[in-house]
Amino acid sequence: xRTSTDDGSRLAPVGPRLPKHEIAGxxxxxxxHQHLQAILADxxxxxxxxxxxxxxxxxGGPPHAALARIRQDFPVSLHGVCxxxxxxxxxxxxxxxxxxxxxxxxxxxxxSEHLAWSTHETTFYNDLLPLPxxxxxxxxxxxxxxxxxxxxxxxxLLENPSTYxxxxxxxxxxxAFIRELVKRTGCGLLLDINNVFVSATxxxxxxxxxxxxxxxxxxxxxxxxxxxxxxxxxxDLLLIDSHDxxxxxxxxxxYDIVIGRIGAIPTLIEWDSAIPDWPVLKREAMAAQVILxxxxxxxxxxxxxxxx
Amino acid sequence: MPSPxxxxxxxxxxxxxxxxxxxxxxxxxxxxxxxxxxxPNGKAAVKRFNVYRNNVTVSLIExxxxxxxxxxxxxxxxxxxxxxRFHVRETPPTSxxxxxxxxxxxxxxxxxxxxxxxxxxxxxxxxxxxxxxxYHAGDAAGLPPAALSLIAPERLGDVLFEAHPATRLVRSDxxxxxxxxxxxxxGPVGRIETSAPESALITRPDLEVVVRHLAPGADxxxxxxxxxxxxxxxxxxAGRLCPTLDLSAAIATALDAGAFTAIHHGG
Numbered sequence: 337x338r339t340s341t342d343d344g345s346r347l348a349p350v351g352p353r354l355p356k357h358e359i360a361g362x363x364x365x366x367x368x369h370q371h372l373q374a375i376l377a378d379x380x381x382x383x384x385x386x387x388x389x390x391x392x393x394x395x396g397g398p399p400h401a402a403l404a405r406i407r408q409d410f411p412v413s414l415h416g417v418c419x420x421x422x423x424x425x426x427x428x429x430x431x432x433x434x435x436x437x438x439x440x441x442x443x444x445x446x447x448s449e450h451l452a453w454s455t456h457e458t459t460f461y462n463d464l465l466p467l468p469x470x471x472x473x474x475x476x477x478x479x480x481x482x483x484x485x486x487x488x489x490x491x492x493l494l495e496n497p498s499t500y501x502x503x504x505x506x507x508x509x510x511x512a513f514i515r516e517l518v519k520r521t522g523c524g525l526l527l528d529i530n531n532v533f534v535s536a537t538x539x540x541x542x543x544x545x546x547x548x549x550x551x552x553x554x555x556x557x558x559x560x561x562x563x564x565x566x567x568x569x570x571x572d573l574l575l576i577d578s579h580d581x582x583x584x585x586x587x588x589x590x591y592d593i594v595i596g597r598i599g600a601i602p603t604l605i606e607w608d609s610a611i612p613d614w615p616v617l618k619r620e621a622m623a624a625q626v627i628l629x630x631x632x633x634x635x636x637x638x639x640x641x642x643x644x
Numbered sequence: 645m646p647s648p649x650x651x652x653x654x655x656x657x658x659x660x661x662x663x664x665x666x667x668x669x670x671x672x673x674x675x676x677x678x679x680x681x682x683x684p685n686g687k688a689a690v691k692r693f694n695v696y697r698n699n700v701t702v703s704l705i706e707x708x709x710x711x712x713x714x715x716x717x718x719x720x721x722x723x724x725x726x727x728x729r730f731h732v733r734e735t736p737p738t739s740x741x742x743x744x745x746x747x748x749x750x751x752x753x754x755x756x757x758x759x760x761x762x763x764x765x766x767x768x769x770x771x772x773x774x775x776x777x778x779y780h781a782g783d784a785a786g787l788p789p790a791a792l793s794l795i796a797p798e799r800l801g802d803v804l805f806e807a808h809p810a811t812r813l814v815r816s817d818x819x820x821x822x823x824x825x826x827x828x829x830x831g832p833v834g835r836i837e838t839s840a841p842e843s844a845l846i847t848r849p850d851l852e853v854v855v856r857h858l859a860p861g862a863d864x865x866x867x868x869x870x871x872x873x874x875x876x877x878x879x880x881x882a883g884r885l886c887p888t889l890d891l892s893a894a895i896a897t898a899l900d901a902g903a904f905t906a907i908h909h910g911g
Contacts, residue, residue: 394780418740
């Protein structure tokens, strides 16, 4: 009469209700486990943390212990990387239910995924692969976003990709494609300004023109990251979305412009490779916080002037 | 299904054709850049597409390197990356959870031509794969060491043990545990003096994964207990195969390691 217990029923017992931490107007960083002790010892840390959902899809162990600890004190943003929303095949139902379980368990302040794909048939390619922008892919991606939002019971923020190639088949611009997705699904947007800069450089268009055409009013989060430089077949500059260094000056300038237009949107510094010590990463987030706060004070002054 | 030449039969213009056209060259360096992509204004896209090839291959090699750190330290980085590249191209992941990747890697190492002089290397890799399983396994409290002493002696033989979700056993014909332990950390590796077979018990009673070297026969006992064989039967079988088995020491080691979560009475 051996009693069997599966892993699911062995999860930590339901603890106290999670605090609701406000994320509005904050800058944050990617959460890396090696920073946990430094973060907890840092009395002046008031930002938010973003996690890659897939890293927390195991049953238990140190990843969940670290995330549960961080979630007690800080707002958390849940960022999915592998849903393959931009792929032609149906979403992986098991993956979607794992994603939903994380949303339910950690009650993140923000939930996001990518306009890209990573799985084809049964192979997982572990990269954010591009898609052509056509009426057919638009309909398919909209179905996928609907399915995710239905499953998690809340709005998803969709991130614009960094791209290195174009498809001969594309019939519309990326911004037109994204605008139509917002209209059809009611999803929000995660504006990755480094991706805008990388794609604009690689595709030979103006980053500012892209931003002019982007539905900024639906942006619920901003990403900033570092990139690397290579060359294409003609020897022209080809930027790589490498997340392995500080944010470039040109990207900071675009960020300042975007915040001036749409206000203090929660902003994440992504740094996923060659990860520095916590003080260096925090310094990047503080640089974003200065821009966010400056906008807040400007807005406040304008309001006071309007009243006076 | 792909046709024999590897191209996909899905017709152009179908919504899925871009993915089917994009993926075949990702893990096959001899295949040309897909015709469906280009640079802006019709520029060539060879180096551009290679960014994706590189992202896919290198990130998967790095996932293996992060899981199999002792294996990589033993072989050296260049050897490991070459070996991992072959494996990534032959057996790419089928789950978006990268901590599930690499289950076939130890068997690949066992048949990898250039690793034949290191016959213990697959077992070191098996310990590392088990280590990662234990790391992500479900949380559970271990069986209190006193639990067994509460059971009446005449009923002890019927006892069944319930395995902790993190518990793994790796048996080796080589000193794999000693080699693993010497290479898993970054300090200097001394000369490995033993050549005796070793088996590893991998557990995670709380948040820290622990790898123990089991005494002879203890592996035979535990492999049975972990699959639900009653204590008396497991002890008899293991004792027959290994007459030097110290039964109480083996059970004490397993309890101390947190290998079980509960005991039940059979029958």
